[in-house]
Amino acid sequence: MPDDRDPMALALSEARAAAGRGEVPVGAVLIGPDGQVLARAGNQVEADADPTAHAEMLVIREAARRLGTPRLVDCSLVVTLEPCAMCAQAIALARLKRLVFGAYDPKGGGVEHGARVFERATCHHRPEVIGGVREREAGDLLRGFFRDCRVDPSP
């Protein structure tokens, strides 16, 4: 059982659950100003038939709904994989204070790779970024998932 006081453990748990549903195994947790978990989710792109249903987007939307505001000031997002450009820009738009992520994603990341969203003059809010937290666990989950996909691509 993941400890509620360890957001990355919760996020990894959500990632494993996503893998079990046949989704790319990425999980995320949104932490409120006083440390409570406002939202937790895994990828739901296939289940929801929604190309924007990355774990980060789901927890941002759910936390904003719960707080009744699109501005998640003093909140933190914890996610198992470096966010893509869509999720990175959503983090900036939501004014999140901190982003913590697990594995780096040289192929699709938009924070430390590619679009490097937070480094652009067009980005009007930059969160504190802490990458590489429990990197190996998050990366192993993804590598295992894609290895299995190659062996048996059928659902």
Place this chain on the structure above:
Amino acid sequence: MPDDRDPMALALSEARAAAGRGEVPVGAVLIGPDGQVLARAGNQVEADADPTAHAEMLVIREAARRLGTPRLVDCSLVVTLEPCAMCAQAIALARLKRLVFGAYDPKGGGVEHGARVFERATCHHRPEVIGGVREREAGDLLRGFFRDCRVDPSP
């Protein structure tokens, strides 16, 4: 009345309706493979308390829901303003065939400015891009909205 056969006119109409609700006036339309309008929306960030509720995201999600798939192959998105990095990456993730936009956005755009999402090696699908369509009308709407905000910032 905007003509259903003129998607940018529909998008401009959605942008004007958004302004009337106190939202940043951006409107979007999603066109299916046979030219039918699958979804239309204006910004709903404030009304929905959702930082991701840009017009582009709303029409992508609605069209995917209607078609029952996260991959909007052979579909086009028409929007009054150059998309930000979030919306640009969502367009790539949705595998849209074509993006048509109105005004360029040097301050917040992610297609021709800033993150330039489609130009990165981390972007695995690049739509055809046509910018500057009815640019002045889309830009005038935005300039008018922000001018009014400065005069009277109260809702």
